[in-house]
Amino acid sequence: xxxxxxxxxxILFFIDSLACGGKERQLLEILKVLSKxxxxxxxxxxxxxxxxxxxxxxxxxxIDYLVRDHKIDLSIFSGLYRICKSFGPEIIHTWDNVTSxxxxxxxxxxxxxxxxxxxxxxxxxxxxxxxxxxxxLHLSQYVLANSKAGLAANKIRNGFVLYNGIAPKFTNExxxxxxxTKRGKLLGNTEKKQIIVSVANFVPYKDYFTVFExxxxxxxxxxxxxxxxxxxxxxxxxxxxxxxxxxLADRIKLLGIVENxxxxxxxxxxxxxxxxxxxxxxxxxxxxxxxxPIIATRVGGTEEITTEDNSVLFEYKNSEELGxxxxxxLPDRExxxxxxxxxxxxxxxxxxxxxxxxxxxxxxNQIIY
Numbered sequence: 001x002x003x004x005x006x007x008x009x010x011i012l013f014f015i016d017s018l019a020c021g022g023k024e025r026q027l028l029e030i031l032k033v034l035s036k037x038x039x040x041x042x043x044x045x046x047x048x049x050x051x052x053x054x055x056x057x058x059x060x061x062x063i064d065y066l067v068r069d070h071k072i073d074l075s076i077f078s079g080l081y082r083i084c085k086s087f088g089p090e091i092i093h094t095w096d097n098v099t100s101x102x103x104x105x106x107x108x109x110x111x112x113x114x115x116x117x118x119x120x121x122x123x124x125x126x127x128x129x130x131x132x133x134x135x136x137l138h139l140s141q142y143v144l145a146n147s148k149a150g151l152a153a154n155k156i157r158n159g160f161v162l163y164n165g166i167a168p169k170f171t172n173e174x175x176x177x178x179x180x181t182k183r184g185k186l187l188g189n190t191e192k193k194q195i196i197v198s199v200a201n202f203v204p205y206k207d208y209f210t211v212f213e214x215x216x217x218x219x220x221x222x223x224x225x226x227x228x229x230x231x232x233x234x235x236x237x238x239x240x241x242x243x244x245x246x247x248l249a250d251r252i253k254l255l256g257i258v259e260n261x262x263x264x265x266x267x268x269x270x271x272x273x274x275x276x277x278x279x280x281x282x283x284x285x286x287x288x289x290x291x292x293p294i295i296a297t298r299v300g301g302t303e304e305i306t307t308e309d310n311s312v313l314f315e316y317k318n319s320e321e322l323g324x325x326x327x328x329x330l331p332d333r334e335x336x337x338x339x340x341x342x343x344x345x346x347x348x349x350x351x352x353x354x355x356x357x358x359x360x361x362x363x364x365n366q367i368i369y
Contacts, residue, residue: 009039009364009368010043010087010089011040013030013043015046017048018050018051019048022280029357032055035061043083045099046063047067077102084107090368093144094117096120100136115367116137122147122150124153134155142160144162145159146161146164148304166282166353170290172289179267182266186263186267194330196227196228196269196326198228198230198272200275202236206231211319213319214320215252216247218323219251223327226251231257236254270295274322276299278299281296281301281302285305289348294312298313
């Protein structure tokens with residue numbers, strides 16, 4: 001949907017960094033399209049010069065850097081004020097706690113509409129940063145989350161929801177034989193084991209330890225499986241040590257950060273996501289595009305993007321429940337394929353980039369008009 005009355009809408013996007021993550025990927029896809037849309041005039045401000053998604057530099061947009069020297073840096077306020085006065089945006093769209101903190105007073109002073117997009121999880125924890133986020137959200141004119149659960153957790157009644165959109169490269173159309181051939185080339189001899197895969201960094205709210213407890217028991221009972229983990233982070237050493245302690249090193253492979261995530265999803269059988277909280281999980285949606293059945297924790301916005309036909313959800317930290325689910329699904333290839341087919345249908349009907357961008361333009365039109 002194009003903007004009304006042929007008006008050119010100026011949007012200033014403000015984000016802490018373009019590191020590897022869900023909010024960054026969603027912003028990148030929006031920038032990629034809006035930078036080519038003559039109905040929009042786009043500008044981007046980053047608070048870090050480290051850019052994981054370097055392709056953003058090829059877009060037809062101006063990028064400014066406001067890098068903090070201190071935790072609270074007054075020069076950020078003045079720099080943002082100067083850019084806004086020069087650019088004259090109708091909307092400032094922030095993407096995190098920090099940028100929302102700096103943008104709030106500037107937007108109010110210059111009477112610019114502000115969209116606070118800092119809600120990326122479907123839960124609110126009892127920690128200072130989460131309380132500060134909720135305060136900034138209630139002070140903001142407009143709130144945009146990637147799940148209804150995120151709005152509810154922060155007690156926002158009238159916010160917008162923009163679900164993530166996933167790149168077409170994750171769509172898996174391989175036959176069973178093609179999948180096995182590709183698996184052999186990518187992983188070598190897996191001895192006809194079922195391949196379970198997770199894509200999540202090694203951070204405290206991603207709960208790999210519950211998964212390991214469930215897999216330890218499955219190994220003892222003779223189930224054949226191979227567990228691939230794509231991700232990295234501060235808990236990597238602790239996670240590797242746990243794998244060794246539970247004698248699972250022959251069944252679990254830590255792949256680190258890989259650029260071809262879609263290849264590993266394409267050769268896997270089951271996607272497993274254990275987390276304390278989620279909004280709209282990119283990792284789950286990518287697995288759904290790849291035609292995988294989903295096993296995930298029943299938290300946040302996960303129930304908004306899955307159904308009983310393509311997923312089985314379990315209680316956070318309940319390794320016994322997870323174990324029972326895996327025991328039921330691992331031997332049943334027919335059920336896996338049925339659930340995987342449903343995953344793909346849901347993803348292609350609801351979570352394409354095209355649909356996400358259409359929804360975003362509609363939200364912008366509602367805000368402007």
